Amino acid sequence: MNKPSPIEQSEPAQATGTVPPPLAMLAELTHRCPLSCPYCSNPLALSGKEGELDTNEWIDVFRQAADIGVLQLHISGGEPASRRDLVELVEGAVQAGLYTNLVTSGIGLTPRRMDELEQVGLEHIQLSLQGTNAELADRIGGYKGGFDRKMQVAAEIAKRGIPLTLNAVMHRHNMDDLERTIEMALELGARRLEVACVQFHGWALKNRAALMPTRQQTDKVKQQVAEAQARLRGVLAFDFVPPDYYADFPKACMGGWGSTGLNITPDGTVLPCHVAQSIPHLEFDNIRQTPLRDIWYDSTAFNAYRGTDWMPEPCTSCERKEIDFGGCRCQALLLAGDANAVDPVCSLSPDHGRITDILAAEMAGEAPDFTYRKL
Ligand code: SF4
Numbered sequence: 001m002n003k004p005s006p007i008e009q010s011e012p013a014q015a016t017g018t019v020p021p022p023l024a025m026l027a028e029l030t031h032r033c034p035l036s037c038p039y040c041s042n043p044l045a046l047s048g049k050e051g052e053l054d055t056n057e058w059i060d061v062f063r064q065a066a067d068i069g070v071l072q073l074h075i076s077g078g079e080p081a082s083r084r085d086l087v088e089l090v091e092g093a094v095q096a097g098l099y100t101n102l103v104t105s106g107i108g109l110t111p112r113r114m115d116e117l118e119q120v121g122l123e124h125i126q127l128s129l130q131g132t133n134a135e136l137a138d139r140i141g142g143y144k145g146g147f148d149r150k151m152q153v154a155a156e157i158a159k160r161g162i163p164l165t166l167n168a169v170m171h172r173h174n175m176d177d178l179e180r181t182i183e184m185a186l187e188l189g190a191r192r193l194e195v196a197c198v199q200f201h202g203w204a205l206k207n208r209a210a211l212m213p214t215r216q217q218t219d220k221v222k223q224q225v226a227e228a229q230a231r232l233r234g235v236l237a238f239d240f241v242p243p244d245y246y247a248d249f250p251k252a253c254m255g256g257w258g259s260t261g262l263n264i265t266p267d268g269t270v271l272p273c274h275v276a277q278s279i280p281h282l283e284f285d286n287i288r289q290t291p292l293r294d295i296w297y298d299s300t301a302f303n304a305y306r307g308t309d310w311m312p313e314p315c316t317s318c319e320r321k322e323i324d325f326g327g328c329r330c331q332a333l334l335l336a337g338d339a340n341a342v343d344p345v346c347s348l349s350p351d352h353g354r355i356t357d358i359l360a361a362e363m364a365g366e367a368p369d370f371t372y373r374k375l
């Protein structure tokens with residue numbers, strides 16, 4: 001599953017000396033998924049069904065989240081429709097007072113199930129799009145018939161008037177189809193199009209050389225998004241996550257660590273971002289043992305990179321430090337070998353040469369075949 005970007009896109013909280021409440025929570029109901037996308041950002045080791053929080057445990061988490069101020073709930077996976085109790089869980093979240101967004105490939109959403117989801121008050125659906133035609137989409141998702149099924153689900157969403165965001169995960173193999181992707185978003189009645197270029201975490205890292213776009217593709221897509229934003233203002237909103245290896249500055253990952261959002265894994269582990277478990281020196285609490293409020297405000301993991309006090313130079317003296325919060329901690333670990341380092345995506349980072357080396361090495365030859373993930 002490619003995670004929704006609203007948390008990444010939201011304005012970072014200012015470092016005020018007090019910890020603000022979280023605005024958004026991503027609930028990864030399950031790691032089970034019928035698709036096997038090469039860009040999946042979930043970790044290499046997935047949780048099995050037996051370890052998943054049960055219905056009552058999830059509903060309790062939703063109540064705790066609402067109590068501490070969470071407004072938006074992104075219900076994700078894996079494929080959340082793989083959970084038989086999906087309708088019950090959405091109902092529990094709605095009753096807790098959360099705005100509910102279902103992040104789905106559409107596989108497993110029958111018309112009857114959608115009726116039930118609508119009846120219990122599901123407020124928004126974010127439907128992933130692997131490609132603009134069946135051949136490409138089914139090859140990328142590793143699931144034959146997935147595109148046709150998705151189009152049927154999109155029609156059912158439109159019929160019911162449920163607000164729709166189309167989440168187009170873009171990379172070397174589909175970036176040149178952006179114009180058609182925009183047309184499809186309009187045809188399907190989406191209100192928002194997320195142009196989410198692949199972030200290389202989790203399983204996606206295995207496919208970095210296969211998925212990395214060219215600089216030419218990247219420049220073109222930025223121009224196309226800017227042009228479409230202006231042309232379709234008031235008709236279709238855009239969220240754009242550009243390919244960060246070609247950026248001059250990093251993004252404020254999660255809007256700043258522990259500032260606006262949190263993630264819960266299928267087994268109840270509470271994380272500041274969905275890749276945080278890759279950072280070996282941090283310990284993460286589980287909702288089965290510790291109340292969410294205590295984890296958000298007091299846990300060592302959430303406090304490790306909050307605000308700006310932890311930063312090294314040149315971040316400490318940089319005017320962007322409360323804009324990007326030093327970038328992504330997981331990427332700093334991955335590329336610089338140190339989660340406390342400046343994100344090497346930053347052109348001011350002493351490790352920025354790693355990015356140029358990777359691009360030179362991975363763009364030198366033909367893109368290799370995909371390595372698909374299987375559960
Ligand atoms: Fe951001 Fe640090 Fe780079 Fe400044 S030096 S732009 S704060 S990552």
Ligand code: FES
Nearest residue numbers: 253273328329330
């Ligand atoms: Fe960016 Fe973890 S994925 S901080």
